[in-house]
Amino acid sequence: MQSLQSYKIMDEKELKKRIADIRARYKNRLLILAHCYQQDEIVECADFVGDSYALAMQASKNRDAELIVFCGVKFMAEAAAILAGNNRKVFMPDLDAGCPLADCADIDQVEAAWNTLKKLDISKDVVPITYMNSSAELKAFCGKNGGIVCTSSNAKAAMNWSLSQKQKLFFFPDENLGRNTARAGNINVSDIVLWDPLKNHGGCGEKDLANARVILWKGFCHVHTFFTVDHIKSAREKYPECLIAVHPECNEDVVMLSDANGSTSFLKKYVEDAPSGKTIIIGTEINMAHRLGKENPDKNVLPLARSLCPNMFKTSISDLCYVLDNFPVDNEISVPQYIADDARLALERMLNI
Ligand code: SF4
16 A cells, blocks of 8 residues: 555656546446535546535435545535445545534533523523534534524524524524524524623523514634625625625625625536626635636636635645545544434434435
8 A cells, every 4th residue: 555645746647647547447336526616636636526414415315436536525415425325435644634614513512501491491492403513423413402503594484484483593614504594584782692602601691582473602713704895895896797696604794795695616607607797706615716718618707705715725635635545534424323323313404405
């Protein structure tokens, strides 16, 4: 077995040839999934490219694939491993690719918050929703407490589903996705409270928690909160006729000033559907924004600002080739059965809405 280091110095042509040979050898027993924020060299080698919802669907429904290589960040590969079940193996080319947003909430913090809601006799009226960008433990927490997972593609549907079950919802870990989705669903600001895990009682008064319809978690994605109102203003000054579309992990003021907001799948379609010759400014991860430009040469697609996700950027074609060439190396993602079973409940509720 060659060392990872030897792949790091290999010529790109040689890496691509090896990957193509392995894909041809394994045929549909191998599935390479890549998130839209991955670098072009990875996207070119993938069987399927999409956002976290689309990739979770692929992992769930593609039953022929015994080996799934997930090019993305850890929470996504964990979700794929949970949905893939016991007979299929999921690998990640770089196990260090995590997500700072997912790290904004851990299971101890969420359980402590839930215990506070229990003591106040509020938890019985609350459905917990975790964003896909969270650990398997938080998905399991939602599974066993009647809750659900959501992605940015279906956050609105997940909120509607939750409020059809009970009077309130507790949304973690991304404040902005929760707030932007709640506001788009006509939930008043006065019905929303923010739980800060670093403060006593989440920084919330008992009355506020009792009256709120939506309890949000104070967590954020640094890649999307990088975009500011000033970026929007200067884009509009420079391109008065432009359309601006951003991801809902952006701050509320940025979302409010944009023309549209939505998941990565939404942004892709938004650009594709725009008239030829139009300038469209995209507020999301830079690799995705650049790719939209390349895929739509009849339009002037520009990034709102240059914001790169360093964790998505960690996976290189050398890492991918190393994993494929050395099945089974120790880059397998596994989730303990007792967590996977509860997490699958919450994931399947999402896939069914
Ligand atoms: Fe996490 Fe944000 Fe990077 Fe997505 S873009 S992986 S949410 S840090």
